[in-house]
Amino acid sequence: MKTLVCYLMVSGLLITGVFSQQFKTTLSDKREYNLKLIDIEADLKIETHSGNEIIIQATSLPTTPEKAKGLHPLTKSGIDNTGISLNMEILDDVIAFTGGKSSERLKYEFKIPGNVNVFISNPGFTRIYDIRLSGISKEIEIVVSTGNIRMENITGPVIARTDKGNVDIIFTRLSQEGPMSVICQTGDIDVTIQPQEKATFKLSANNGDIYTDLDLEESEHTFGSLGWYNFVTPKSGAYSFYYGFNPEDLGRKGFRFYIPEKGKIKIDEEGQMEFEEKWDKSEIESLQNRMKEFSDAQKYYSKALALSHPLFYYDFFFYDFKGDMNGGGVEIAMKTENGNIYLRQAK
Amino acid sequence: MNCKEASDLMQEYISGDINENDLNKLKRHMEECEKCHHEFMEIENIGKVFDNMPDLQPASHSSEFLDETIQQEYNKAGISKTFIGISRYFLIPAGIAASVVLFIAGFIMGRTQNENHSKDQEIMALRKEVNETKNLMILNLIKQQSASKRIMAASYVDQLEEIKPEVMEALVYSLNNDYSANVRLAALEALSRYTDNPFVRVELVNSFENEKDPVIQLNMINMMVLLNEKSSTPIMQKLVEDDQTPAFVKEQAKKGLEVLL
Numbered sequence: 220m221k222t223l224v225c226y227l228m229v230s231g232l233l234i235t236g237v238f239s240q241q242f243k244t245t246l247s248d249k250r251e252y253n254l255k256l257i258d259i260e261a262d263l264k265i266e267t268h269s270g271n272e273i274i275i276q277a278t279s280l281p282t283t284p285e286k287a288k289g290l291h292p293l294t295k296s297g298i299d300n301t302g303i304s305l306n307m308e309i310l311d312d313v314i315a316f317t318g319g320k321s322s323e324r325l326k327y328e329f330k331i332p333g334n335v336n337v338f339i340s341n342p343g344f345t346r347i348y349d350i351r352l353s354g355i356s357k358e359i360e361i362v363v364s365t366g367n368i369r370m371e372n373i374t375g376p377v378i379a380r381t382d383k384g385n386v387d388i389i390f391t392r393l394s395q396e397g398p399m400s401v402i403c404q405t406g407d408i409d410v411t412i413q414p415q416e417k418a419t420f421k422l423s424a425n426n427g428d429i430y431t432d433l434d435l436e437e438s439e440h441t442f443g444s445l446g447w448y449n450f451v452t453p454k455s456g457a458y459s460f461y462y463g464f465n466p467e468d469l470g471r472k473g474f475r476f477y478i479p480e481k482g483k484i485k486i487d488e489e490g491q492m493e494f495e496e497k498w499d500k501s502e503i504e505s506l507q508n509r510m511k512e513f514s515d516a517q518k519y520y521s522k523a524l525a526l527s528h529p530l531f532y533y534d535f536f537f538y539d540f541k542g543d544m545n546g547g548g549v550e551i552a553m554k555t556e557n558g559n560i561y562l563r564q565a566k
Numbered sequence: 567m568n569c570k571e572a573s574d575l576m577q578e579y580i581s582g583d584i585n586e587n588d589l590n591k592l593k594r595h596m597e598e599c600e601k602c603h604h605e606f607m608e609i610e611n612i613g614k615v616f617d618n619m620p621d622l623q624p625a626s627h628s629s630e631f632l633d634e635t636i637q638q639e640y641n642k643a644g645i646s647k648t649f650i651g652i653s654r655y656f657l658i659p660a661g662i663a664a665s666v667v668l669f670i671a672g673f674i675m676g677r678t679q680n681e682n683h684s685k686d687q688e689i690m691a692l693r694k695e696v697n698e699t700k701n702l703m704i705l706n707l708i709k710q711q712s713a714s715k716r717i718m719a720a721s722y723v724d725q726l727e728e729i730k731p732e733v734m735e736a737l738v739y740s741l742n743n744d745y746s747a748n749v750r751l752a753a754l755e756a757l758s759r760y761t762d763n764p765f766v767r768v769e770l771v772n773s774f775e776n777e778k779d780p781v782i783q784l785n786m787i788n789m790m791v792l793l794n795e796k797s798s799t800p801i802m803q804k805l806v807e808d809d810q811t812p813a814f815v816k817e818q819a820k821k822g823l824e825v826l827l
Contacts, residue, residue, distance in 0.1 A: 360713050376714035380747045397714030400748035402781055537755050
């Protein structure tokens with residue numbers, strides 16, 4: 220039955236899509252769809268409209284040579300059943316378009332109904348593609364090798380990954396439906412958000428910086444420790460390290476727990492535990508000497524090395540900053556290895 | 567424990583005299599013995615019936631007949647129509663009601679006493695159940711079509727008190743096979759909390775060897791250095807030597823090697 224409906228739809232579309240540059244298909248407004256745009260090596264513009272049709276407008280389609288008259292093209296994506304060099308397949312709630320051709324200025328403009336999740340995958344890298352989405356209030360997922368992505372008036376959830384290219388996102392409202400994640404290998408991430416939204420940010424710009432005008436409250440452990448760890452204080456020839464930690468954290472599984480060999484555990488009035496470790500002067504000196512010998516790489520990892528005490532757990536280096544906006548909410552992770560992150564307030 | 571002893575303990579349970587030790591024994595026996603479990607459930611149900619029982623009223627015709635007879639008897643004996651100022655028409659229903667109230671009160675008292683004994687156990691059981699549900703939720707979410715839902719699965723791991731082996735395996739599978747780098751990174755982050763588990767360690771090194779995404783590779787290098795995982799050095803060496811490795815990953819691998827070797 221489903222296949223029959225599909226065939227009917229496809230054949231209906233072929234008739235409606237007589238005009239070679241445009242293609243239309245009608246969806247039911249009673250269910251949610253997943254639109255998948257796969258391997259379309261072209262600029263993409265996706266907008267929502269109030270109707271329940273998908274309308275695709277193609278510009279700068281490569282022209283067919285005279286000799287090819289009466290023949291149909293064979294492409295990597297399969298048969299061109301839309302008349303605009305795209306192959307369409309419908310399977311249950313998935314509508315997939317696969318691209319056949321690529322050219323310098325080829326561009327597809329999609330107008331889609333509101334009940335459609337969007338998935339774009341473009342592994343092409345012959346040029347920097349321009350991908351623009353606007354007005355989408357469902358989930359968006361984009362995996363692109365080279366391309367600048369701009370999303371306007373969206374609500375999320377957004378999952379995006381680019382090798383090369385900037386990602387700009389302007390949220391009208393922030394969906395609390397599911398976590399979001401944006402990863403760039405090389406490129407800036409620029410996000411605009413309403414100041415009253417609730418969110419938890421996890422940010423990392425490896426060879427870059429993070430800038431914001433939002434009011435963010437940094438989470439307790441950026442460098443994840445089970446407690447805190449005090450300075451060395453000379454005490455009658457011996458040195459002491461103090462470790463304090465919250466008892467409830469110790470109950471959490473998966474963290475390595477350090478039990479001092481030389482120290483003793485004390486519990487203070489507030490119920491917080493503390494223990495002390497005695498070090499000989501010679502031990503401290505050798506430690507200091509070792510620190511002097513640190514190479515550049517060791518200095519780079521010094522934060523980790525200094526904290527690589529078993530008392531600490533290892534979630535640093537995943538993110539430079541973790542913080543809440545308005546008490547925290549939906550989790551938004553952003554990571555760029557070569558580039559900056561800009562977090563802006565919507566004006 | 568045999569069924570006879572269990573039956574005795576059930577009597578104690580009803581009267582509320584059972585101690586925590588015996589209750590545990592009884593529970594253990596009931597897990598094995600279907601018959602006693604059934605019997606116990608019946609007792610529990612009786613308790614519930616009592617709780618929900620409406621106030622007893624004698625049937626109207628019999629009450630009239632009874633009242634008439636009593637009236638006649640009273641008249642014969644010349645007793646006044648009231649008892650300490652209460653109309654005797656109320657006496658019988660009030661008596662029945664009072665006995666019902668007493669019975670229920672006794673039952674509830676017995677139960678509450680019992681509850682105090684087993685409260686801690688109940689809380690423990692509840693916590694275990696919540697943890698179980700969360701584990702199941704992760705297993706369900708990690709299979710979803712939506713990438714956001716799969717990331718959600720990974721971030722739920724943070725809230726677990728105890729991770730089940732199948733959840734751990736699902737995360738490792740996700741780390742190795744999910745097409746989305748965003749989901750793989752979330753899975754890596756979730757697994758990084760369990761690096762004291764030898765299984766996770768081995769799997770992380772295996773994943774590092776097979777990972778192709780430079781962003782994930784970079785995070786894995788950092789993690790391996792932090793974990794002081796010497797077995798990852800050949801992989802880093804390979805990354806340094808491979809021409810296809812992006813420059814920024816190569817640089818990080820060099821730094822990592824310098825620290826680890």
